Amino acid sequence: MTVWGASSVALALPLPTYPEVRAAHRPSDLILLDRHGEPIQTIRVDPTARRQPWVALSDFSPALRTSIVLAEDHRFHAHTGVDWAGLARSTWANLSGSGATQGASTITMQLAGLVDGDLVRPAGGRSVAGKLGQIAAARQIEARWSKAQILEAYLNRVPMRGELVGVPAASQVLLGKLPSGLDAAEAAILAALVRGPNAPREVVVRRACALLTVQRIDCATLGPAAARALGAGATARAPQPAPPNDAPHYARQALRAWQALPAPRPATWRTTLDAPIQRLAVHTLRRQLAELSLRHVEDGAVVVLDNATGEVIAWVGSSGAALSDAAAVDMALARRQPGSTLKPFVYAMAFERRLITPASLLEDAPTQLMAGGGVYAPQNYDRDFHGWVSARVALASSLNIPAVRLGVMLTPDDLFERLNAWGLGLSHSGGFHGAALALGSAETTLAALTNAYRGLANGGRLGPGRQVGSAAAAWLVGDILSDNAARAVTFGLDSPLVTRGFAAVKTGTSKDLRDNWCVGWTDRYTVGVWVGNAGGEPMQAVSGTTGAAPVWRALVQALHERDGRPSRAPPLPPGLVRQLVAGDARPARDEFFIAGTEQAEIRRGEHARGGADLRGIASPKPGALYALDPDMPPKVQRIVFQGEPGTWWLDGRRIGQGARLAWAPWPGRHQLELRLPGGRVDSVRFEVRGATPRDAVSSVPRQVPPQ
Incomplete structure (x- = not known):
């Protein structure tokens, strides 16, 4: 393929539009909202990079916009995607070996590589064909996007120090500020990091000072910003202001629901939580546990x-x-x-x-x-x-x-x-x-x-x-x-x-x-x-x-x-x-009953509809265990069932009625029911263990089929 063929391929493949790029932007943190749309919890969902939600160009400070353009593309507002004069100087310098290798990628050309993975700069540098493809893509972007859209997308997508992607993430993590509040010194530090995201501190400070000098600002103002942004552990600092953290445990369930959605997933996810009630629950629980701290209790x-x-x-x-x-x-x-x-x-x-x-x-x-x-x-x-x-x-x-x-x-x-x-x-x-x-x-x-x-x-x-x-x-x-x-x-x-x-x-x-x-x-x-x-x-x-x-x-x-x-x-x-209802347990009062169980008077020891007391089965006790003796005649081995007058059922079969019934035991686990007037049923389970007594089979009472 010829060089011009490569560039024509780039032109034949349309790049995403500004609305598409913005819609595809995904912060590294999922923001959970309550039922009214109020942020209530953040969850890290992308461990490979840290990105903030998309920030409009008007929400970047003027000092930041100025420093970025000065550092990366001072003719940004004049060219149509390619700075031909700068490109010629860079090409001549690189070919002649007259100085350090120079690049001439405009902000628009860099953006092309950020929105199209095929245009990312290779580790060994771009070939001529690759450069031409980047130029073609930049021209296409300039033809379809406004300058404001280009600069806005670039600021949100440009790689920064460590895992940080986009100026908003760098601004909050390194400087603890929203990008709208950056002053000239802070903006210069971040602009210098765009050129070399992981450059040594002295290189970043030198480049930032050069940017301030062009703007006729004293480089002494860089001290505090450099100390915060370039100090040890700066990229691990928690973002400021602190994200909402009111429902960390519920967030795990919300995250599973969010992950089940088809891609692309939304950057925010509305839950059913009510933020004021959630915060009140957290506060009230902690206050109560603090009061109970001397009673050896700490969780809730x-x-x-x-x-x-x-x-x-x-x-x-x-x-x-x-x-x-x-x-x-x-x-x-x-x-x-x-x-x-x-x-x-x-x-x-x-x-x-x-x-x-x-x-x-x-x-x-x-x-x-x-x-x-x-x-x-x-x-x-x-x-x-x-x-x-x-x-x-x-x-x-x-x-x-x-x-x-x-x-x-x-x-x-x-x-x-x-x-x-x-x-x-x-x-x-x-x-x-x-x-x-x-x-x-x-x-x-x-x-x-x-x-x-x-x-x-x-x-x-x-x-x-x-x-x-x-x-x-x-x-x-x-x-x-x-x-x-x-x-x-x-x-x-x-x-x-x-x-x-x-x-x-x-x-x-x-x-x-x-x-x-x-x-x-x-x-x-x-x-x-x-x-x-x-x-x-x-x-x-x-x-x-x-x-x-x-x-x-x-x-x-x-x-x-x-x-x-x-x-x-x-x-x-x-x-x-x-x-x-009247009775001898408490004064007469209105009571509620399931229809058919109502009573006008209830006294101790009386049996009335609905079950006034709980005598039911008196023997055997629930869970009782009986052992058979194989050396005793079967006729003398009986278990006596006692309780209220009613009908006795064993293992689903009717075996007799009355207040007392003798039963010839049989090994196994059994369920005994006593069915009483008024629809009441008492039930117990018991077990019979041991060898089967001689002639026990003939001694078992004939069981009557269920009726």
Whole structure:
């Protein structure tokens, strides 16, 4: 190919236009915006170079524009892409060997190499054909671009010191200033760096001084600028002003969504976060943890969700490096024991199955339950027992023993399955956790738990087509968790759980005070807060009301103050009725019931529709283990089932009825159900081990098919 053929190829391939070059510019940092367009977080997405967002020519200081033109192309405004006189002088000097090798590339010719990779200067210098191609490209740019567009693109694309690309990046990193604020000395330093980005300090200063001399400015002004821009470690200095850093943990999730977009990806990405609420959550959490610093607690997390959409309004994954030794860990996604925050799901399931009503009387008394190979004796947080209480008081005041008994009635396996249907992602199995599952022995995350509470706020619905529990049961739980009088047994009448408008809220504390939670919802938002230590160390005397609850209340009140109205209680859903209830546990009051379970009077020891108490199956205990003796006659080996009068079912088959039934044991794991009047069902699992007794097969009672 001839020399002129090479130049004609360059002319035949159109270069990108100014709008195309500007649109293709990608900063090295992704800027995350909140829902209103306010910058809230930056993320480095290009580790190979550091570029700032595109800067308009009018936002470069006049001193900078002057220095760049003087240093690189003093005839820039006069030529049409090529400085023919300068090119001739450069060619003669280079060919004659009369002096140092000179270049004659104009700003436009340099820009051609910056926007077209095929025109980049080779390491060994350009050939004649390459130079002609560059000239042709420069002429093409000048014919289609304005001088202002050319200079603007050049300033944004020219390589600078180290990883810096573009004058805006160099200005902020090396000098800590926006390019609009550069003075003559600072502009001269940057212009000198364009000629030799990685030149030694003395060379850069000498060239900068020459530029100032041409402008009749004293070179003594270079000192401070040179010290900042050319000092050791200058390129590693953080950009100033500091980028927004309000949501570093949520940014990881946003980055994954941004990376899934087809190229070219946008330089900014709008999230659902609300910047004022996000910053308030960060500030409130840190302030609360600072106050708790003497109680050996340093970590926390916050999640705020929009009830209707599930959008994340705020997400704080850590208390920050100033307080935490694990600031990089997103504790909103860390698996921890949720404690009593699982109780609302236990009660919702019991209401839904009509095992109890909010008015049912539950006994809060010392209890021992079979658990694995031993006995489980749950206690309340205050180490006290409260006797017979209504289910409303038991849930609102977070009494442990009634919740454990309900969990046993529901069976750990069924409860485990339901909790995972709420999206909690519990591991192992219901049998593994046993009776302690109702008290939050399994691990989940704050994000999952907060979203499950959002499901309760939405009438048992997690999303379109995901109706996990009944709307009536979810409403009953919300009504109880918003009842300040019912929670007074444990929390008193004036606690951080009290808000100006409607709010259903529950606290939780895990074993040995390792985790502290407060999760609840209003008519528009669900807020979850966790406080503890990332390493799992126990806190000292930190309860739900002293740890997470103050943060929760501050956010709930701020959200509704911003909305200009308090939260309103949800309307009564279909299937619920109001009934005046009298009894010997508390004064007569209006109570809500799932239709068909309502009662006008409830007293201890009585069995009424809806299940006034929890006697159910008295024996065997959940998880009981029996051993067969092969040396004893089968007729004397019987397991006696005892409980309320009802129909007994074993492993899905009806085996008899009444309050007492003797059963010839058979090895294996079994599920026993007692089906009671009013639709109540009590269920336990137990196991029979040992050799099969002689003639045992003939001694097993005939099983009646299911009816």
